[in-house]
Amino acid sequence: MKNYNILTNFFKKPNKRVLGLKNNNNWYWMSNEHMIKNINDASNILTSLSVNKGDRIVYQGKNSLEWLSWNLAVQSKGAIWVPMYADQSKEYCQYIVNDCTPKIAITDGTNYYSNTVNIDNKINSSGYSNEKEINIVDTNKDDISTLIYTSGTTGNPKGVMLSHDNLTSNIKTLESRFKDINYKTTSLNILPWAHVYSLTTELYYNLYRNNSIAITSDKTTFINEMREVRPNVLYIVPRILDLIKQKLDKYDIPLFNHTISYILKYMLGGNIKYIFIGGAKLNDSTKFFFIRNGIKICEGYGTTETSPMISVNHYSHPRNIYSIGKILDNIEVHIENGEILVSGPNIMKGYWNNLEKTNEVLINRNNKLWYKTGDSGYLRKGFLYYNGRIGDNYKLSNGKFVNVNEIESKIKRYIPTNFIVYGEGMDSSILIVEKPFNNSTLNIINKKLDKHLHISDVIHVDDFSKYLTPKMSIKRKLLIKDFIKN
Incomplete structure (x- = not known):
């Protein structure tokens, strides 16, 4: 057996x-x-x-x-x-x-x-x-390997049951997608393995490939340790690339020239070949910045419930730069009423001790199990495009619809701290932002937005830490509850 x-x-x-x-x-x-x-x-x-x-x-x-x-x-x-x-x-x-x-x-x-x-x-x-x-x-194959509790943005955490086959199938599919990387790699670990993205795609995948992983001694020192370890691959979340870009933005040098490219590659240890991005959507301006300066970005999409990978962009697909990747080989994606549904051997066994929540997200269609991601998106030629979380978008009092992912992506380059935009039923959108933030920046932001998307007010948050999940995602509903609805 x-x-x-x-x-x-x-x-x-x-x-x-x-x-x-x-x-x-x-x-x-x-x-x-x-x-x-x-x-x-x-x-x-x-x-x-x-x-x-x-x-x-x-x-x-x-x-x-x-x-x-x-x-x-x-x-x-x-x-x-x-x-x-x-x-x-x-x-x-x-x-x-x-x-x-x-x-x-x-x-x-x-x-x-x-x-x-x-x-x-x-x-x-x-x-x-x-x-x-x-x-x-x-x-x-169906025995549970790992029980990962989703930090969630509201309510009690749910225990996601991932089987040995869930995780192994995801690892082997990733190997198939990147089979041209046929040499040993060294990565510098920054993200916690308690998160499924780092656990599967970095730790287990590299143990499977017999690669090398160095653990950064502290999140605040990883830039220095890049130069010590000289990794040729990284597995990180968008926030880390945003922080690196913000450091380089301080130089009064055009964003795309040899000097910036040299400084960037030096900061990354001088040997970097690929950067895998997951956990959240990478801002387009940040993505363009790294690619134009010679860094191969492989952005992926997944959820804890899918072990996690659903799609990933191979570095040889620059024309699909706006997508969140090509669907992995043994996975099916279907769009239903704008929602991304996923089927495949990577789908969780359910939520621990929570049949009600399990039945809300796992549905059977034609003897096939599908997971409802709660994310909005669309497919084009095998590539997946992300429109944000269903329920995050809102309508202003004048009936104008606001796509949160679209507006936040446009203004992210001007805001070095964490923020969200909200305006359900209001006359105009407001910005809830982590200090420090200079309100004069709002004039610059509004010039970049269509008139109906203009932001009229700013709420400053002193301590943003309690509104962040361990993977640095923003607890949007909690922010809205504390600063708007209360």
Whole structure:
């Protein structure tokens, strides 16, 4: 019988540079052999705690050697990995623990939870360093590998059940799309693996390809560490590219010339070949800036519920620059009443303990399961185009319809901080923006907009952090509730 455990795809060939870690300003690399030892040691700790197939194991902490070792040890047991962000609130994490009822919770000491066994994430050697392979429990394709709770922009988080086959199919489809990248790559990890985009497309995909991943020691130092690691590929969210572009905007130099190209490539370590973008829509002006300066941008689209990738732009498709990618080979996309529907082996098994919400988004058509994304878009020649979240768009009091994605994309280049535009039932749109923001900028913005889209007022937000999800998406509904409806 075939073992569908995702772990069977990893550590097939020798690799002396699996995971790069920084210690005392020096980088050192973990080999396959060292990783297997760590995983077996962690697995034996799980055995001593009577962890069995199907048990939930919660982990809270930053990306690290321990994070990866515990993750793969849990997979080897056929247990279910439940990752939480290092900086999530105690209340949020306690909700997850209460909902998924884990066998144990593993932490780096930042939080401890009631109603479960808590252990530290440190892995003590159990004397199995001579084992060359990982003992992997037989796993069926539909067995749950990972339970990822969507941070959501409103309401309680929902636990997305992703099977071993969900994740493996997404990895193999990505490999097929980028099979021309047939050499070993090195990436610098910036995003948390608790998010499915980074977990699947960066961590698991590169373990599968036997590539190298270095973990940045701190989000504030990643620019300097680019030059130390010299990665040739990055997996990041649009906000990071926006920040890099804003740094370069300070130079009084035309945006597209050799000097800017040189500075940009130097900032990225001097060896960058591809940048994969996901998690949110990349602003067109930022995308043009990087492409015109010689950086190959591969923008993709997906959701937690789709493991995550649905589409991705290959760097050889510059004519489709406005799209969010070509549909992956084993995935179907259908547009129904403007909404993007997806079918394929990457579709989740449902929401944990929440049949009602599951039935709202998973529908059966002609014996085929479809996921309703809640996103608006359209297809053209196999490429997908994104129009924003259904429900985010609004009508002004004069009946004029405002496409939020369109207006926010137009003005994003003038606003270096987080913001949203809103105006449902109002005479004109308003801007809710993170400080600092100079109101005189509003005159510049309005000159770029059609008259009916002009913004009449600005609301300044002192502390925007509570309105951001861990992947830096804006909690739009919460902002509107706090600053408009209240």
